[in-house]
Amino acid sequence: MYFYSMKKSSLYKGCLEPILLRLLKDHGRMYGYQMTQMVKDITKGELTITEGALYPLLHKLEEQGIVETETEMNGNRMRKYYSLTKAGKKQTSIAMEEMKAFMQSLEYIVNPKIALG
Amino acid sequence: MYFYSMKKSSLYKGCLEPILLRLLKDHGRMYGYQMTQMVKDITKGELTITEGALYPLLHKLEEQGIVETETEMNGNRMRKYYSLTKAGKKQTSIAMEEMKAFMQSLEYIVNPKIALG
DNA sequence: ATTTTATACATAATTTTCTTATGTATATAG
């Protein structure tokens, strides 16, 4: 029997990309590990981005020209900083509109108070 | 060149199960097609549940004892009605708590107004 | 009349997007 809490199913499947875009939009220039920590902090530990999801996605965004990178050394440790390109900023605007609509849709379903029509 | 709007990426990947559970919690007894139409209506066309996602998921929920079914004829057309089992209602409560936390997390990220600490 | 759209189910093949596991390497805390 298992009394400790079950692993939460990842509801945020599909939302990771817009989440990262939003972080970069708000904070300008971030490295990967920093993103994982910031999401954990902001969501009070609710959302945890795994490295296996993060890094491949960042590489994809770079390939697509959504983000660009600069590698810097912090002491002896590497940090790869990501920032939005011009195309990336445009893409982020679209993604944020979609997110807003999506979140509104979830509200309609989970909190069906509002009379329609 | 494509001027007509691109297909929206499905942000709700991972949210479909709690969405269905919520519908069944609110409406008691529904058939599959009805669920797709109701979600489309409630979200003003924003969320579209595909049949390839819906039916296998409903079958999985039935296997797991979350929902139970009754098949009825409407004229000459079959309708398979789904409703929550007792275990399903319990599971739905948990899923709704998780959804609330998830939506709050999205708010924190997309709308970072609130001062923390 | 005949084609399209809507209703109503189902499933297989494929793709997307994660998790889990593993690996490298440095720094700090116990």
Add this chain to the structure above:
DNA sequence: CTATATACATAAGAAAATTATGTATAAAAT
């Protein structure tokens, strides 16, 4: 000297969709 934290990367596998296809009836449009 061992565990934890920082910081990257990638491969194997699982989960959860999309897309395509199929069956069948009813209604609407051409």
